[in-house]
Amino acid sequence: MQLPGIKKWLLYALCSTVLLSNQSQALTKAEDIKQFTLDNGMKIIVLEDDSIPNANMYLFWKVGSRNEYPGITGLSHFFEHMMFNGSKKYGPKMFDRTMEAAGGSNNAYTTENSTVYTDWFPADALELMFDLEADRIQNLDINAEVVESERGVVTSERSTGLENSNYRMLSEQVKAAAFRAHTYSWSVIGHESDIANWKLQDLKDFHKTYYAPNNAIVVIAGAVKLDEVKRLAKQYFEPIPAQAEPRAVHTVEPEQIGERRVYVQKASVSSPNVMLAYHVPETKHEDYYALQVLAGILSDGDTSRLSKELVYKQELAAQVFAFASESIDPNLFYFYAIAAPNVDAVSLEKGLIAQINEVMKSGVTDQELQKVKNRQLVDFYREMATINGKANTIGSYEFYFGDYKALFELPNSLNKVTKEDVQRVAKKYLRKANRTVGILDAKEDSNENDL
Numbered sequence: 001m002q003l004p005g006i007k008k009w010l011l012y013a014l015c016s017t018v019l020l021s022n023q024s025q026a027l028t029k030a031e032d033i034k035q036f037t038l039d040n041g042m043k044i045i046v047l048e049d050d051s052i053p054n055a056n057m058y059l060f061w062k063v064g065s066r067n068e069y070p071g072i073t074g075l076s077h078f079f080e081h082m083m084f085n086g087s088k089k090y091g092p093k094m095f096d097r098t099m100e101a102a103g104g105s106n107n108a109y110t111t112e113n114s115t116v117y118t119d120w121f122p123a124d125a126l127e128l129m130f131d132l133e134a135d136r137i138q139n140l141d142i143n144a145e146v147v148e149s150e151r152g153v154v155t156s157e158r159s160t161g162l163e164n165s166n167y168r169m170l171s172e173q174v175k176a177a178a179f180r181a182h183t184y185s186w187s188v189i190g191h192e193s194d195i196a197n198w199k200l201q202d203l204k205d206f207h208k209t210y211y212a213p214n215n216a217i218v219v220i221a222g223a224v225k226l227d228e229v230k231r232l233a234k235q236y237f238e239p240i241p242a243q244a245e246p247r248a249v250h251t252v253e254p255e256q257i258g259e260r261r262v263y264v265q266k267a268s269v270s271s272p273n274v275m276l277a278y279h280v281p282e283t284k285h286e287d288y289y290a291l292q293v294l295a296g297i298l299s300d301g302d303t304s305r306l307s308k309e310l311v312y313k314q315e316l317a318a319q320v321f322a323f324a325s326e327s328i329d330p331n332l333f334y335f336y337a338i339a340a341p342n343v344d345a346v347s348l349e350k351g352l353i354a355q356i357n358e359v360m361k362s363g364v365t366d367q368e369l370q371k372v373k374n375r376q377l378v379d380f381y382r383e384m385a386t387i388n389g390k391a392n393t394i395g396s397y398e399f400y401f402g403d404y405k406a407l408f409e410l411p412n413s414l415n416k417v418t419k420e421d422v423q424r425v426a427k428k429y430l431r432k433a434n435r436t437v438g439i440l441d442a443k444e445d446s447n448e449n450d451l
Contacts, residue, residue, distance in 0.1 A: 030405045033394060034226050038233060040242040041214025045394055045404060046229050047221040049387050055222025057119040057129050058391045060399050063210035064113040065188045066249055066328060072198060074154065074190015075206050077110040081150045083117065088139035095132055102128055110188055113328045114399060120388065123223035127232055134236040137211055142203050151195060158189045166266065166273050166440055167336060173262045174438035178277050178332055182253040212243035217398050221391040253330060259432050264440040271318065272345035275438040276335040276352060280429050283326045283400040289413045290421040291324050291333060296372035297364050297422065298322045305355055316343050316351040326400045333429060345439045356430050363423035373414050380410055
């Protein structure tokens with residue numbers, strides 16, 4: 001039997017939700033998660049999950065480019081490199097080698113708001129992970145030779161990233177125009193002149209301040225026992241001394257009162273790129289879920305509004321998407337599009353704005369709303385079906401919402417979003433006066449192209 005498109009999709013989503021919900025029955029209540037705080041202020045969150053004989057440790061440090069200032073921009077990202085370059089007990093490159101020899105692996109990432117280190121390992125290597133992490137937290141070797149080596153790596157990463165990524169080049173310029181006061185105005189990798197001029201004392205002060213135990217959230221999930229985690233945490237982490245609280249980020253970005261525009265010329269670009277950025281509230285704000293649903297309706301999959309209209313019907317874009325990232329402070333809702341062959345930036349920008357205006361004017365349909373809610377709920381359950389997904393989600397909610405228990409409200413929060421909510425947030429935030437437009441093109445800018 002052939003089902004109409006929406007019924008077929010809803011049936012698939014319902015089945016997926018049921019299946020994924022069943023897979024994640026190990027985490028159905030907030031009581032499954034335990035937490036405690038060490039005497040030095042380090043918060044430890046534990047989830048016992050014996051589904052596989054592995055475990056993980058996610059360390060969320062409350063430091064990102066948001067916490068920097070002119071002169072030391074890029075230091076948060078730099079420490080993502082430095083933390084693997086040797087400490088008192090485990091010398092250069094030994095962190096990775098020791099972990100891999102025990103059957104584990106690791107990674108790290110830096111954002112505007114956080115720096116996160118992720119360790120995955122057989123559960124019987126838990127004590128080794130505590131030893132490795134405690135050593136580099138307390139005894140990181142910040143010496144001139146290593147700093148200069150990694151400074152070169154980061155400088156190269158910045159230049160090649162901008163050269164190879166049109167998106168990165170354009171977004172850096174758009175952020176700088178959209179933010180006039182707040183520290184979100186520079187990219188996570190930092191300014192080239194700052195990277196070249198960091199002083200050794202800058203690095204030592206930064207590590208002491210931001211890699212203090214009272215500035216961390218540690219999530220451990222997998223085949224572990226709470227009592228054993230407590231014992232090891234007290235043995236390895238608690239002796240690390242707390243530090244004074246880091247300087248608060250108190251700058252509030254003033255309201256934008258008119259459209260801003262930036263133009264980036266890049267000879268090697270084959271098709272124009274267009275970025276629109278609108279100021280929106282922080283993740284904890286009551287409009288967060290409505291904005292996430294709006295982003296999904298506009299750009300989630302081939303049946304989204306932007307793809308249907310701009311890619312397939314009007315053939316204005318080769319690629320298009322929209323998103324709003326998790327954020328401590330008010331940030332940006334982005335639209336990004338790459339023009340289809342023989343389409344200019346003016347036509348592509350007009351097409352994007354027309355789709356935004358249509359949502360503001362006419363709202364969205366019941367079908368669109370339910371489809372995106374189902375998909376986002378399925379994605380949530382899928383993430384919560386693995387110990388890695390659970391650890392990352394628990395830590396992220398604790399970090400951005402201030403309480404991991406907020407993750408259990410996601411299904412209800414999504415369900416509460418109405419068509420009226422979606423249209424309301426579109427009208428409230430996706431206004432011309434609140435917009436920064438970025439154009440990246442091979443052609444020179446001209447007044448003839450002004451909209």
